[in-house]
Amino acid sequence: MKIIVDAFGGDNAPLEIIKGCRAAADDFGVTVILSGDEEKIKSCAKENSISLDGLEIIHAPDVIAMDENPSEVIKSKKNSSMAVGLQALADGKGDAFVSAGSTGALTMGATFIVKRIKGVKRPAIGSVLPSNDKPFLLLDCGANADCTAEHLRQFAMMGNIYMNKFAKCEKPRVALANIGTEDSKGDRLRHEAFDVLKNCDNINFIGNVEARDVPFGCCDVLVADGFTGNIMLKLYEGVAGALMVNIKNIFKKNALTMLSAMMVKGGLKDFKKRMDSSEMGGAPLLGVNGIVIKAHGSSNAKAIRNAINQAKICAEMNVVGTIAENVKKDADIAE
Amino acid sequence: MKIIVDAFGGDNAPLEIIKGCRAAADDFGVTVILSGDEEKIKSCAKENSISLDGLEIIHAPDVIAMDENPSEVIKSKKNSSMAVGLQALADGKGDAFVSAGSTGALTMGATFIVKRIKGVKRPAIGSVLPSNDKPFLLLDCGANADCTAEHLRQFAMMGNIYMNKFAKCEKPRVALANIGTEDSKGDRLRHEAFDVLKNCDNINFIGNVEARDVPFGCCDVLVADGFTGNIMLKLYEGVAGALMVNIKNIFKKNALTMLSAMMVKGGLKDFKKRMDSSEMGGAPLLGVNGIVIKAHGSSNAKAIRNAINQAKICAEMNVVGTIAENVKKDADIAE
Numbered sequence: 001m002k003i004i005v006d007a008f009g010g011d012n013a014p015l016e017i018i019k020g021c022r023a024a025a026d027d028f029g030v031t032v033i034l035s036g037d038e039e040k041i042k043s044c045a046k047e048n049s050i051s052l053d054g055l056e057i058i059h060a061p062d063v064i065a066m067d068e069n070p071s072e073v074i075k076s077k078k079n080s081s082m083a084v085g086l087q088a089l090a091d092g093k094g095d096a097f098v099s100a101g102s103t104g105a106l107t108m109g110a111t112f113i114v115k116r117i118k119g120v121k122r123p124a125i126g127s128v129l130p131s132n133d134k135p136f137l138l139l140d141c142g143a144n145a146d147c148t149a150e151h152l153r154q155f156a157m158m159g160n161i162y163m164n165k166f167a168k169c170e171k172p173r174v175a176l177a178n179i180g181t182e183d184s185k186g187d188r189l190r191h192e193a194f195d196v197l198k199n200c201d202n203i204n205f206i207g208n209v210e211a212r213d214v215p216f217g218c219c220d221v222l223v224a225d226g227f228t229g230n231i232m233l234k235l236y237e238g239v240a241g242a243l244m245v246n247i248k249n250i251f252k253k254n255a256l257t258m259l260s261a262m263m264v265k266g267g268l269k270d271f272k273k274r275m276d277s278s279e280m281g282g283a284p285l286l287g288v289n290g291i292v293i294k295a296h297g298s299s300n301a302k303a304i305r306n307a308i309n310q311a312k313i314c315a316e317m318n319v320v321g322t323i324a325e326n327v328k329k330d331a332d333i334a335e
Numbered sequence: 336m337k338i339i340v341d342a343f344g345g346d347n348a349p350l351e352i353i354k355g356c357r358a359a360a361d362d363f364g365v366t367v368i369l370s371g372d373e374e375k376i377k378s379c380a381k382e383n384s385i386s387l388d389g390l391e392i393i394h395a396p397d398v399i400a401m402d403e404n405p406s407e408v409i410k411s412k413k414n415s416s417m418a419v420g421l422q423a424l425a426d427g428k429g430d431a432f433v434s435a436g437s438t439g440a441l442t443m444g445a446t447f448i449v450k451r452i453k454g455v456k457r458p459a460i461g462s463v464l465p466s467n468d469k470p471f472l473l474l475d476c477g478a479n480a481d482c483t484a485e486h487l488r489q490f491a492m493m494g495n496i497y498m499n500k501f502a503k504c505e506k507p508r509v510a511l512a513n514i515g516t517e518d519s520k521g522d523r524l525r526h527e528a529f530d531v532l533k534n535c536d537n538i539n540f541i542g543n544v545e546a547r548d549v550p551f552g553c554c555d556v557l558v559a560d561g562f563t564g565n566i567m568l569k570l571y572e573g574v575a576g577a578l579m580v581n582i583k584n585i586f587k588k589n590a591l592t593m594l595s596a597m598m599v600k601g602g603l604k605d606f607k608k609r610m611d612s613s614e615m616g617g618a619p620l621l622g623v624n625g626i627v628i629k630a631h632g633s634s635n636a637k638a639i640r641n642a643i644n645q646a647k648i649c650a651e652m653n654v655v656g657t658i659a660e661n662v663k664k665d666a667d668i669a670e
Contacts, residue, residue: 187561230546232546235570238545240574241551242551245467250603257602259595260595260596261595267588
């Protein structure tokens with residue numbers, strides 16, 4: 001199994017990326033192919049005494065910055081670590097690609113370089129989010145701001161396969177993010193999508209769910225257009241982050257409250273771990289013709305190592321092939 | 336000042352409503368008019384030794400239930416406490432109306448009975464939400480699932496007036512809820528709305544804000560279509576609620592952690608108060624031709640008392656008249 005990794009994507013590149021690749025190669029028995037400036041990778045590894053034994057490098061002199069226009073990945077930045085890595089995946093030089101770089105660039109690059117699975121209308125970004133029950137997959141998280149009901153139907157199908165294959169969820173509960181649980185709730189898009197989804201016999205569609213119930217774990221796959229999904233993803237992070245600031249301030253108030261913090265340290269640590277996005281793995285880009293995992297921009301070595309393992313499992317479980325089969329079946333039925 | 340209150344709206348009606356009205360009449364010097372079944376109101380007050388001195392009653396034998404179809408308020412339930420109260424407002428028998436009943440029914444009832452302010456295309460539900468800085472107004476929170484850019488422009492204008500008049504916010508920072516801060520971000524509706532909002536010279540439009548920054552207090556008025564606003568409102572509640580369950584469980588673990596909870600009790604209580612929706616007041620229904628305040632369905636006496644005070648301030652500050660003036664100015668400019 002060969003996993004290609006963008007050595008220059010994310011805030012902590014290349015050091016944390018290289019460290020994560022080293023750990024993944026040692027722990028999961030995969031061959032890691034780093035895409036990026038060969039000299040810089042080698043000198044960074046040397047300076048930090050990281051062995052590159054068994055790791056391969058594909059030279060890519062450029063880097064696409066987080067704030068660059070995503071389309072540059074297929075225009076002026078064809079020699080960037082991201083574009084070169086994606087091309088290597090498209091050329092069959094590896095089984096999956098992992099990057100902590102710009103989500104926009106990765107989505108565009110994957111769509112144009114790796115290309116869509118035949119029949120998939122729009123690739124979607126999935127994010128695994130924590131809940132008080134088990135984690136769930138939210139998609140689309142921002143690849144497509146404007147969507148149709150048919151797009152949402154494909155997101156549901158792809159999310160279903162991902163949670164079944166990757167998370168070993170037996171019969172994922174697929175739900176539509178809506179403003180009420182009744183069948184008739186929502187805007188025009190939700191009305192259309194509900195009608196389409198309730199007629200899908202290859203998914204376990206449980207109907208509409210309200211945003212209020214989502215953090216308590218009311219479904220395994222949550223379907224949304226990319227605008228709504230992105231709002232939900234970021235508000236999830238935002239509210240949790242803002243609350244934690246408040247809780248920390250309560251503990252920091254005086255000597256007594258600081259002592260109190262010591263007493264619940266274990267519980268808070270467990271909880272933090274459960275909520276930790278690096279524990280959730282990266283975001284799969286579903287619908288492109290290869291395994292593409294977007295690791296968080298702030299990924300450290302551990303997050304990169306986990307994302308590589310995630311990529312490996314997706315490749316082993318043939319997530320892409322299964323999506324392709326399902327899309328083909330759909331098309332055959334439609335004919 | 337006369338405030339009409341729906342005595343049979345919400346989970347705790349009529350007892351908590353009557354208690355809240357009593358407190359408001361005593362504390363704010365307003366005359367409260369209760370709409371609802373006269374006999375039931377009187378017997379409830381008697382049983383609980385609440386004086387109805389100075390409180391008026393408009394008899395309304397029916398009740399519209401939380402799960403009833405909203406349109407019933409203007410069809411089969413014209414004699415409900417909500418419909419009768421709204422009619423009294425429309426007839427000028429009071430200066431404002433407060434209800435803890437169904438949001439859908441209240442929106443529909445207010446729109447058809449109290450009617451829209453001339454020129455307002457769609458009334459919007461505003462909700463005041465807490466942030467790590469100061470509270471902000473989110474609108475529309477669900478009155479209109481499908482919106483146009485022009486609707487969003489009017490929401491911005493009405494929200495601006497509400498925060499200026501009611502919350503005494505000098506120059507409210509009005510922002511568009513979006514999936515990125517750059518001007519070009521978002522779906523079709525956001526692109527159109529951004530262009531319309533940036534050309535409004537009667538509001539302080541600060542541009543797009545990301546959902547991630549919202550809980551930290553990045554704006555005073557957050558503009559969204561009713562679908563997105565409702566998702567945000569409920570996810571806000573949901574994530575905060577789910578996190579608090581976790582925090583509570585951490586404290587409940589053993590004797591030591593319970594002792595720890597005692598030590599931070601004061602801080603947690605202050606924090607809880609700051610986050611308490613009953614402290615934020617009810618949700619104003621903006622754009623209808625009268626002050627209509629939707630109190631939370633689970634409102635207790637305190638929340639009802641606060642909502643009555645909120646209604647009083649809105650009436651005193653002439654929120655409805657100011658919105659009407661602004662819409663008229665807009666129309667004059669357009670001519």
